[in-house]
Amino acid sequence: MVAVVGLVALWFLVVPVTAIWRCRKCGRLMLDKALREAAFCARCGAPRPRGRDRATLAIAVRPKARIAREVVDRVREILTEEKLADALPLGTTATATIVAEIESGTTIAFAHPTWRPGGVDLVGGLPPYPRRAPLETLPPDIVRVEVEAVELASGGMGSYFGFVGVFVSLLVSLTDGKIWDARASAAR
Numbered sequence: 001m002v003a004v005v006g007l008v009a010l011w012f013l014v015v016p017v018t019a020i021w022r023c024r025k026c027g028r029l030m031l032d033k034a035l036r037e038a039a040f041c042a043r044c045g046a047p048r049p050r051g052r053d054r055a056t057l058a059i060a061v062r063p064k065a066r067i068a069r070e071v072v073d074r075v076r077e078i079l080t081e082e083k084l085a086d087a088l089p090l091g092t093t094a095t096a097t098i099v100a101e102i103e104s105g106t107t108i109a110f111a112h113p114t115w116r117p118g119g120v121d122l123v124g125g126l127p128p129y130p131r132r133a134p135l136e137t138l139p140p141d142i143v144r145v146e147v148e149a150v151e152l153a154s155g156g157m158g159s160y161f162g163f164v165g166v167f168v169s170l171l172v173s174l175t176d177g178k179i180w181d182a183r184a185s186a187a188r
């Protein structure tokens with residue numbers, strides 16, 4: 001008995017309370033073991049809430065990107081219809097930046113240049129959007145959008161993304177009016 005109590009006490013000493021969280025979508029109790037598990041549910045892939053309010057979402061266009069006005073308007077409509085803000089972690093401040101139109105026939109592995117092609121398949125998705133196989137090729141009229149859902153505006157030393165939160169790369173289909181593929185990574 002004493003040993004059990006001792007073990008439980010030890011566990012609480014070793015594991016900080018902030019490393020345990022419950023997924024709001026599926027109810028799974030999560031223990032941070034890796035960066036991804038600190039940011040996404042291992043069962044359903046939903047992002048960990050970072051506050052109580054729905055994420056705020058601004059939509060911008062990357063400076064110097066040559067994208068027609070109609071395309072920008074259509075992407076805005078699709079992101080709204082697809083309820084992107086609801087898929088992002090609660091309590092974050094998010095910006096979706098329309099980056100580029102991508103040539104059809106490109107494979108998924110080469111369509112998310114944030115990661116090297118061989119690494120794209122290791123990057124998790126963002127439910128409820130599709131996460132396709134790396135060798136699947138893109139149909140025409142796909143636009144890439146980068147989303148920064150920011151919990152803290154500055155990252156730590158050597159921070160790759162420059163903020164703490166979740167980074168998402170989206171391929172948006174203008175033809176289907178849908179988010180066609182999504183990859184999401186913890187940022188810090």
Ligand SMILES: [Zn+2]
Nearest residue numbers: 023026041044
């Ligand atoms: Zn879950």
